[in-house]
Amino acid sequence: MKRRDFVVSTALTAIGATLINPLGALADAEVTHLESNDLSLSALKDDFALHFMALGDWGRNGEYDQLEVARQMGQWATEHPNNFVISCGDNFYPSGVVSENDPLWHYSFESIYTAHSLQCDWYPVLGNHDYHTDVDAQVRYSKISRRWDMPARYYSKEISLNKDKDTEIKGPGKSKTKDKVLFVMIDTDPFLHEAKAEYVQTQLKWLNETLEKASADVKWKIVVGHHPFYTVGPRINNYDTLMMRKALPKIFEDHKVDVYLSGHEHSLQHLKPEGFTHQFISGAGSELTRVTEGIPYSRFQASEHGFMYFSIDSNRLNVKAVSYTGKVLYETELKKS
Ligand SMILES: [Fe+2]
Numbered sequence: 001m002k003r004r005d006f007v008v009s010t011a012l013t014a015i016g017a018t019l020i021n022p023l024g025a026l027a028d029a030e031v032t033h034l035e036s037n038d039l040s041l042s043a044l045k046d047d048f049a050l051h052f053m054a055l056g057d058w059g060r061n062g063e064y065d066q067l068e069v070a071r072q073m074g075q076w077a078t079e080h081p082n083n084f085v086i087s088c089g090d091n092f093y094p095s096g097v098v099s100e101n102d103p104l105w106h107y108s109f110e111s112i113y114t115a116h117s118l119q120c121d122w123y124p125v126l127g128n129h130d131y132h133t134d135v136d137a138q139v140r141y142s143k144i145s146r147r148w149d150m151p152a153r154y155y156s157k158e159i160s161l162n163k164d165k166d167t168e169i170k171g172p173g174k175s176k177t178k179d180k181v182l183f184v185m186i187d188t189d190p191f192l193h194e195a196k197a198e199y200v201q202t203q204l205k206w207l208n209e210t211l212e213k214a215s216a217d218v219k220w221k222i223v224v225g226h227h228p229f230y231t232v233g234p235r236i237n238n239y240d241t242l243m244m245r246k247a248l249p250k251i252f253e254d255h256k257v258d259v260y261l262s263g264h265e266h267s268l269q270h271l272k273p274e275g276f277t278h279q280f281i282s283g284a285g286s287e288l289t290r291v292t293e294g295i296p297y298s299r300f301q302a303s304e305h306g307f308m309y310f311s312i313d314s315n316r317l318n319v320k321a322v323s324y325t326g327k328v329l330y331e332t333e334l335k336k337s
Pocket of ligand 1: 263
């Protein structure tokens with residue numbers, strides 16, 4: 001039997017089974033079989049070198065539409081190229097995890113983001129809720145998990161934009177680029193607590209040095225932390241936002257940080273306050289909070305469940321805000337020569 005005939009035959013069987021076992025037939029009918037020529041070619045058409053998804057504020061045992069967002073992420077990463085996932089913090093509600101063996105690893109992470117396409121590296125930062133219990137358990141879990149990769153409370157990575165890096169193909173006119181993206185993952189909750197001033201000063205020194213010493217091949221600098229320094233959500237002028245605004249923008253300006261990516265606000269936002277740095281908020285992994293329209297520094301805001309998808313090469317950085325239904329709510333592209 002040809003595969004397409006098999007699909008038709010399966011569908012007819014399912015319709016027949018409806019008369020006998022309605023629930024069983026429904027389960028069968030949801031199985032989709034695709035011929036190879038039915039598959040989207042969008043992944044092949046994308047000529048960016050590096051792709052990642054960004055998701056924040058998610059761990060709620062699948063509730064508050066966490067599961068629906070997770071399913072769409074799996075679908076999206078099946079149909080589009082994707083190298084890794086960045087988690088923007090508040091990884092586990094309501095109070096982080098108590099250890100690397102906490103059942104929440106199963107109920108809020110492993111059994112939620114199950115798609116094969118999501119079995120890639122996850123680079124997390126910590127949020128305020130993660131700080132309620134054993135925050136270092138999220139670092140230690142990296143030793144257990146194949147995909148959870150958090151070497152420390154704050155850390156950095158330089159990632160190559162060489163498209164041929166896996167194949168090592170090099171021929172006339174096909175010189176490999178040395179260009180890279182620098183990711184600096186920071187730990188923002190301590191910035192809100194005076195008692196942690198020494199830890200914050202040490203981290204700020206490290207942040208300055210990491211940005212300063214970035215290799216000459218770094219084309220894009222992206223900093224990721226949980227708390228935004230601007231927002232058009234409920235925390236538009238609250239203590240958290242104002243504290244971050246005191247601490248971060250000058251460093252970002254001095255080192256020409258292209259993007260600051262955060263969560264904390266339960267929405268999707270693109271903000272461009274005065275200065276060099278674009279700010280993106282991707283905190284719509286489960287519960288939602290409201291956004292305000294018409295704020296001058298906001299280019300986009302949506303109180304919708306979803307995630308962000310970044311595509312980068314040496315001269316372009318494309319960002320899409322994707323809803324849990326797979327709809328692209330917003331798209332923007334930063335360019336440099
Ligand atoms: Fe938060």
